[in-house]
Amino acid sequence: MKKADIEEFFARLENAMPEPKGELNYVNPYTLLVAVALSAQATDISVNKATEPLFKKVTTPQQMLDFGEGRLKDAIKTIGLFNSKAKNVMAAAKILIDDYGGVVPQVREELEKLPGVGRKTANVVLNMAFGQPTMAVDTHIFRMGNRTGLAPGKTPLEVEKKLEKRVPPKYRLHAHHWLILHGRYICKARKPDCPACIVSDLCTFKAKTIPA
Numbered sequence: 001m002k003k004a005d006i007e008e009f010f011a012r013l014e015n016a017m018p019e020p021k022g023e024l025n026y027v028n029p030y031t032l033l034v035a036v037a038l039s040a041q042a043t044d045i046s047v048n049k050a051t052e053p054l055f056k057k058v059t060t061p062q063q064m065l066d067f068g069e070g071r072l073k074d075a076i077k078t079i080g081l082f083n084s085k086a087k088n089v090m091a092a093a094k095i096l097i098d099d100y101g102g103v104v105p106q107v108r109e110e111l112e113k114l115p116g117v118g119r120k121t122a123n124v125v126l127n128m129a130f131g132q133p134t135m136a137v138d139t140h141i142f143r144m145g146n147r148t149g150l151a152p153g154k155t156p157l158e159v160e161k162k163l164e165k166r167v168p169p170k171y172r173l174h175a176h177h178w179l180i181l182h183g184r185y186i187c188k189a190r191k192p193d194c195p196a197c198i199v200s201d202l203c204t205f206k207a208k209t210i211p212a
Contacts, residue, residue: 001149003166005202009150010171012198013178020177022128024048029104029129030096031055034064034089036124037116042080050076061093061102088116106130120156123176133172135163140183141176147187149204 001009023044026032031051039047054075058067073086092114096102104125105111111122123136135141137156141163145151151162167175186193194200194208 001166001202001204006150006166007168009148009199009202010168010175010178013182014171014174016198017178017181020174020181022124022177022180025051025055026128027055027059029125030061031059032129033092033104033111033114033117033121033125036121037089037092038076038079038085040081040085040116040121046079050079061096064089064093065097085116088114091115092117104129106132108134119160123160127173127176131173133169134176135160135167135172136176136180137163138180139189140187141179143189144179144183144187147192147203147205148199 024032024035024039025048026035035047035051038051054072058064064072069086069090072089073082076082076086079085095114096104100110106126108119108122108126111117111125112119120136120138123134126132127134127136137145137160142153142156142159145153145159145163151159151166153159153162163175164172171178182197182199186197192205192209194203194205195211197203200208
């Protein structure tokens with residue numbers, strides 16, 4: 001995708017959704033970290049259903065340790081891989097207390113030291129909790145980057161690096177939210193809804209769908 005088209009691409013997405021929001025529910029940086037870690041290979045809807053009652057009782061690492069792994073497993077048992085996720089959440093809570101005074105760090109490398117926290121999770125937390133212009137490349141953004149020609153790459157990291165170079169600075173804070181939401185609801189995996197897409201004329205995808 002050409003530089004001028006990328007500018008127009010994000011200008012249209014911004015115009016359609018000036019203040020995009022992530023769909024995971026949270027109350028502070030710590031609960032966001034937990035929610036994003038739980039969302040791996042699970043839907044935001046399923047995570048929100050489990051965390052709504054949980055976050056009424058637990059909002060800090062110390063409260064999580066006090067809550068206990070057994071009760072946590074019971075609280076998130078409807079989420080895939082809940083056993084291993086519960087272990088990671090508890091281990092991360094202890095590290096946050098022991099090494100960071102119970103405060104979620106604002107540096108990617110520090111976040112990635114926590115059990116169950118990979119680069120994508122760290123990027124989401126840095127963006128949503130701390131307003132850093134990171135690119136959290138999930139399956140939707142990976143697909144969008146390649147399909148549209150915006151940031152083609154063979155790996156999520158390659159797509160992330162290209163997005164960091166190609167997205168104009170004024171759009172970087174919200175870029176990953178626009179791309180996730182567009183990929184989730186319009187540029188869907190099996191069949192993109194090109195007739196409903198506001199950037200289809202800028203997209204380089206050759207097999208565009210047509211109205212039924």
